[in-house]
Amino acid sequence: MIDPAATFQRKLFLDSGSEHDLERTARRSEEDEDGHAIGCIYCRSVFDLFLAPWCEHSLPHPSKVCPKCERCLCAHPMYGQLDLWKEAPAAFRRHGFLKLFVLYF
Numbered sequence: 001m002i003d004p005a006a007t008f009q010r011k012l013f014l015d016s017g018s019e020h021d022l023e024r025t026a027r028r029s030e031e032d033e034d035g036h037a038i039g040c041i042y043c044r045s046v047f048d049l050f051l052a053p054w055c056e057h058s059l060p061h062p063s064k065v066c067p068k069c070e071r072c073l074c075a076h077p078m079y080g081q082l083d084l085w086k087e088a089p090a091a092f093r094r095h096g097f098l099k100l101f102v103l104y105f
């Protein structure tokens, strides 16, 4: 049974939801394919994984260089553990990731 008053109230509620749009866009979406913010494990600064430059190491997989402390993940003890690597999602593959290190998620 449809109650017209309730429908109207619901519409009002939906309209007033636009106030929260700013808040929502300010928060970074993890599904945003244009960027993937991660925290550097060394200096804790947050940077965009896709925009960060690749390091010059090639084994087992190059890693990204933190723009702040300029360290890559290759020297990290966990980086050589293959069970910590996952198949890269399509969004990541478009940015050159064949595999994805868990700390990059």
Ligand SMILES: [Zn+2]
Pocket: 040, 041, 042, 043, 044, 045, 066, 067, 068, 069, 070, 071
């Ligand atoms: Zn760093």
Ligand SMILES: [Zn+2]
Pocket: 055, 056, 057, 062, 063, 072, 073, 074, 075
């Ligand atoms: Zn490296």
